[in-house]
Amino acid sequence: MIAPFVRSLLAGAVVSGTPLLYATLAEVIGQRAGVVNLGLEGVMLVGAVAAFVTTVHTGSAAAGVLAAGLAGAAFNALFAWLVVDRRANQLATGLALMFAGVGLSALVGAPYIGRPITGLVEMPLPGLAGLPVLGPALFVHDALVYAAVPVAVAVWWALFSTRWGLAVRAVGENPVAAFAAGRDPRVLQYQALLLAGLLGGVAGAHLSIGIAKTWAEWMTAGRGFIAVALVIFARWQPLRAVAGALLFGGAISLGLLLQARGLAVSPFVLDMLPYVLSLAVLAASGGTGRHAAPASLGRVFRGSS
């Protein structure tokens, strides 16, 4: 009785957590470079619609994921141009970008509502999928689920073990010092935001062609903003983002699963679960002294011209 429950919960956590993880990683990279992007929701939607439309026309989910990454990067390049080159306010620009993404994706996606696709298919991993409980929970998923944690490790490695990552973080902490050391904050922020757009687009792709296999207007339903909150939760660390996304995905899945099992708790209470859990973890992990946010987050760098 308990094994199927654990299996459903883990499988649900992993699947619901995957788009959140890609989105959180996107925001971590951008914020490490000193840029807050509240438009992540819009980037995800652009990615989701690009993936769906491409999959409808080509029949290939891989092409859909590629298109989502490119579309997300292109859309975020617009954001980068506005906040890096035009030095627009990051928060206001992000929100405007979010609404632009909602509108653009709705426009492009309207003729595709109700179109059937195969989308990303589950690929049981040979050997591992046969394990009791854990096999079906963790090793019968689509390619984007399997890639999520390796991507998080790659982002962690890129940010903390490469010269490029050091430079990106330096820009986020103190762009003047980075500039004095010979790195161009403008170029680095562009690179970081293009990479963030790519991952944000892939996050949207997993929603539209991975989980739901349908396109609906504003189908991200606030996940872009949850990801922005998860960045703070993860203290700007890509590996902690894995835990945050799993926890949040798990809480969503737990609320639905407990209802399906007939637990006598109000659905409204279960709906609050992910948020209550986030508050609890923030309360428990907060106040450790060192401030984790990049020091120049949200500030406009004017030194390079």
Add this chain to the structure above:
Amino acid sequence: MKARASVATLIVALLAWTGLVTAQPRLIVGILHIGSIADAGYNQAHAEGIQVMKRNLPEVEVIEVENVPEGADAERVMESMIKRGARLVIPASFGYLEPALRVAQRYPDVKFAHPGGYKRLPNLTTYWASTPEAFYLLGMAAGKVTKTNKVGYVVALPISFFLANVNAFELGARAVNPKVETRVVFTGTFLDPAKEATAANALLDQGADVLGVIVDSPITVVQTAEKRGAYSVGYHYLGAQKFAPKGWISGIAFTWGNLYTRFARQVLDGTFKSENILGSLNDDLLTMAPFGPAVPAEAAGLINAKRQEFAASKAHPFQGPLKDNTGAERLKAGEVFPLTDLGKMNWLVEGVVGQPR
């Protein structure tokens, strides 16, 4: 004198000609949608109703606005429609009721038609189609098809009309198969396909082999059921069956076209009156989709017989004695729950696993 008069006549005739072309007895209808008209769901049903009206009455013009938030925005949109000449306004979401009542009071010459409203004005009529009888019939079909005797329902929110639908479904299922249990999962939102898929999977993991759905668009749930080899019943969108060629049972959808045509005709010929219209499967406001291959012919016969009984008022979906799922008695033997009081149904019937609030 004569020449001047004929010039004047000519001018008048010209004015009349140009004027008459635009001042023909025609009508502008304004409709507000809460979401996108291409949602394959609730909003599309209203939009398709408007299309039917336009085909029936080509002289009618339509101002259609999507994604209008409930509240002050809705009031502004209605006022701007009226300023652009709309004489019939259809605020097509339950939550537009209060804004519509306020605007209707300010413009007594403009007519309003509101779906599901429980308050009226001399120039505001309300309309809806009662769904429990149809859900009862869907339940009968599902009860004949299920092998695990477990049905899962993915529902947006625990509001009374939806609880009534789930209740009627379970009662219909139990009428043909006393062992059927219906499990409900509320997603807390009308539109979140990824969450709907997660909820559907959770229900299938619990052993359900039939899924039903009450959210804006049935596509995700129907598709998830099909992928995992389960059966499904749809709602809002008859086209949902193309997503489940094997597992489709049936579904129901609102078909508003003839009613909207009637409203427009009434405004055109001045016979509009405020009513509380409650349609059902017996008229053309609600349509049941064809049965899928999984439904045995014997079940289809039973269901059609029940449908005739409903139409002749010889049967009622909520017939006492009835207990709710906490064991409390809700209807005594011989009592029925009036379909006009569905707004008060805040409980789930025995056999449904779920929390009504």
